[in-house]
Amino acid sequence: MADDDPFTGRSELEEALRRHFRDEVARTDFQPFRLDELQQPRPAPVRPRRNRWLLAAAAGVAVVVGATQLIIGQLTQGPVTAIPASATPSAGPVQASTAPLWTPRLPAPVDVERYAQVGLNGSVYLLAGRSTDGTCRLDGYRYQPGADLWQQLADGPARGRQCAASYAFASGSRIYVMIDAGAKATGDRMELYAYDTVDNAWTTFHDAGLPDDSGCTPVGLDEGIFCLDQSDEASGAPIGYHRFSFADRRWTSAAVQPGGGRTRLSVAPLRVNLAVGERVLLDTRLPSGGIVLTDWDPATGRFAELTEHAGTGAELGAAQLTADGTAYFNPPADPAGQGIPASDPRATTGLAVELGQARWQSVVVPHPGGPLISQTPSDAGWALRYYGAQASGYVNANGYLYRPDRRSWLAIAPLPAPEAGNGRVGWVGSALQCQRAAPRNCWGLSARPLAELATPLDQAAIEASNARVG
Amino acid sequence: MADADPTPAGELDFERFVQEHSVGLQQFAYLVIGNPEDARDAVQDALLGAMRQWHTIRGTGNPAGYLRRSIVNANVSRWRKRRREVVVAEVRDEAVPSDSRVFDSMYLGALTGRLTGRRRAALVLRYWEECSYAEIGEVLDCTEASARSLVHRALGDLRREAERGSDG
Numbered sequence: 001m002a003d004d005d006p007f008t009g010r011s012e013l014e015e016a017l018r019r020h021f022r023d024e025v026a027r028t029d030f031q032p033f034r035l036d037e038l039q040q041p042r043p044a045p046v047r048p049r050r051n052r053w054l055l056a057a058a059a060g061v062a063v064v065v066g067a068t069q070l071i072i073g074q075l076t077q078g079p080v081t082a083i084p085a086s087a088t089p090s091a092g093p094v095q096a097s098t099a100p101l102w103t104p105r106l107p108a109p110v111d112v113e114r115y116a117q118v119g120l121n122g123s124v125y126l127l128a129g130r131s132t133d134g135t136c137r138l139d140g141y142r143y144q145p146g147a148d149l150w151q152q153l154a155d156g157p158a159r160g161r162q163c164a165a166s167y168a169f170a171s172g173s174r175i176y177v178m179i180d181a182g183a184k185a186t187g188d189r190m191e192l193y194a195y196d197t198v199d200n201a202w203t204t205f206h207d208a209g210l211p212d213d214s215g216c217t218p219v220g221l222d223e224g225i226f227c228l229d230q231s232d233e234a235s236g237a238p239i240g241y242h243r244f245s246f247a248d249r250r251w252t253s254a255a256v257q258p259g260g261g262r263t264r265l266s267v268a269p270l271r272v273n274l275a276v277g278e279r280v281l282l283d284t285r286l287p288s289g290g291i292v293l294t295d296w297d298p299a300t301g302r303f304a305e306l307t308e309h310a311g312t313g314a315e316l317g318a319a320q321l322t323a324d325g326t327a328y329f330n331p332p333a334d335p336a337g338q339g340i341p342a343s344d345p346r347a348t349t350g351l352a353v354e355l356g357q358a359r360w361q362s363v364v365v366p367h368p369g370g371p372l373i374s375q376t377p378s379d380a381g382w383a384l385r386y387y388g389a390q391a392s393g394y395v396n397a398n399g400y401l402y403r404p405d406r407r408s409w410l411a412i413a414p415l416p417a418p419e420a421g422n423g424r425v426g427w428v429g430s431a432l433q434c435q436r437a438a439p440r441n442c443w444g445l446s447a448r449p450l451a452e453l454a455t456p457l458d459q460a461a462i463e464a465s466n467a468r469v470g
Numbered sequence: 471m472a473d474a475d476p477t478p479a480g481e482l483d484f485e486r487f488v489q490e491h492s493v494g495l496q497q498f499a500y501l502v503i504g505n506p507e508d509a510r511d512a513v514q515d516a517l518l519g520a521m522r523q524w525h526t527i528r529g530t531g532n533p534a535g536y537l538r539r540s541i542v543n544a545n546v547s548r549w550r551k552r553r554r555e556v557v558v559a560e561v562r563d564e565a566v567p568s569d570s571r572v573f574d575s576m577y578l579g580a581l582t583g584r585l586t587g588r589r590r591a592a593l594v595l596r597y598w599e600e601c602s603y604a605e606i607g608e609v610l611d612c613t614e615a616s617a618r619s620l621v622h623r624a625l626g627d628l629r630r631e632a633e634r635g636s637d638g
Binding site: 016020025031235 | 492497499510625628
């Protein structure tokens with residue numbers, strides 16, 4: 001290193017880091033790309049069930065498109081088959097139609113993973129794209145499922161500067177887009193724009209930096225934005241957060257200590273609607289597997305601990321929220337990765353809590369990949385949290401939908417398998433990426449109404465199936 | 471492809487760059503992102519984009535730095551989308567002696583995994599790529615002073631976590 005360094009550059013920690021990086025790289029076996037290989041579709045990777053970092057289920061933005069659910073995913077070239085009647089353990093609705101369950105729709109005009117994605121009023125919006133060279137564009141597209149139509153939105157203010165990411169959320173008829181425009185000497189630069197879906201026009205809402213360069217996780221609210229710092233999560237120390245008020249058009253900062261000083265494993269903010277109004281929910285996990293839920297009131301700016309639970313002894317998935325204020329926690333997506341055998345109850349037990357009542361219930365989950373839905377592996381990525389207007393109270397768990405207030409389950413017909421040679425399946429609002437090597441966009445798929453796709457399950461069938469799989 | 475260099479010399483030049491640098495870029499991406507498949511995808515993305523603008527990128531004099539920036543930006547974007555990540559260490563069968571935790575690669579992996587994308591990228595650039603702070607600033611699109619601050623804050627985070635771990 002040519003430049004002068006106040007640190008010696010040779011401290012024990014720095015040497016350990018060098019060794020660590022060398023060790024990590026030594027475990028890989030990367031090969032050089034060939035030019036012809038760069039533009040060819042890659043074979044779908046065999047994803048190891050243990051990753052270096054365990055991922056909780058995504059809590060992405062739902063796409064509500066009326067009575068049918070839109071999923072932008074891979075186009076299948078083969079016939080799509082319904083669930084065989086023999087695999088249905090209970091007397092569910094009889095599927096009278098023989099038409100395919102999933103039908104292809106128009107492909108997206110751009111690479112969806114380069115855009116922020118929002119569902120609003122039955123349409124899907126892709127906003128604020130990023131070019132392959134990292135420069136930001138304020139442009140966008142809207143998809144209307146009923147018409148199977150993509151439309152280009154009006155362009156926003158010219159940028160062209162490099163940026164790292166964008167996050168979008170809807171409030172009323174507007175979609176707000178936060179853009180991380182890269183670090184400056186005084187801290188990260190977070191720009192805020194608003195796209196009005198009625199006027200088809202952009203507004204430069206705010207152009208100012210956040211006070212810290214650590215970055216933060218944003219949550220959009222009706223009155224503004226709540227942004228929780230990413231630093232100091234895994235500790236018991238206070239965590240910084242920032243609040244932007246649409247009315248005042250300025251950021252303010254403060255700190256919170258979820259868990260009351262206990263060492264935490266992680267904290268994640270979520271938007272939730274309770275009977276008392278809109279709140280930010282902090283989902284705090286403890287090393288023991290315990291869960292602490294805290295809410296923040298935008299009106300008063302105050303935090304209050306709602307409830308906590310010792311957990312199931314396993315590290316549960318991220319909280320999923322229903323419209324009526326229930327939080328659901330999946331069992332681990334990879335129990336073996338936590339040393340939990342398939343036969344262990346912790347592998348198939350989740351939790352649900354009615355936030356307003358602080359009433360918890362344990363939930364036995366159908367075993368992913370079990371005979372109930374043999375074609376839907378647990379890592380198929382069912383990131384759908386709402387299934388149209390018909391299923392607004394459901395949460396998803398490994399290819400099934402669960403309704404906490406009725407303790408009822410549905411098994412959902414599986415998505416078509418991806419085309420050979422293509423990458424992972426993804427859809428608007430989830431953390432998965434839709435990948436095709438060329439062109440890099442996604443094909444759209446839509447489903448028939450929920451009643452035709454879903455098979456009710458009963459508890460006895462779930463437990464019997466789990467016993468067979470375990 | 472408005473900016474591509476269509477000449478055979480240009481294509482040969484890009485091909486040679488890919489041959490010489492794509493493994494190193496994948497290794498860099500792996501250390502920043504943490505997953506080999508995602509790392510490979512990120513580099514493929516970055517190279518595809520670079521191919522279309524190779525003439526301009528080559529003219530910067532530091533195409534590898536340009537590509538590292540693309541990879542880091544893509545990872546920060548991925549981090550924000552996956553803000554539900556719960557970062558934990560892989561479970562080991564044997565116990566780790568507490569007095570050697572700071573030096574244990576697995577433990578360091580857990581600690582660095584908890585850093586933000588930018589701080590982790592700063593550490594990789596400094597202690598794997600052996601970049602100067604000016605070079606780190608070019609990749610992370612910040613001043614040299616900010617780059618220095620990022621590295622020092624990241625080291626501070628690691629030291630604090632290691633101290634908490636030995637106290638616990």
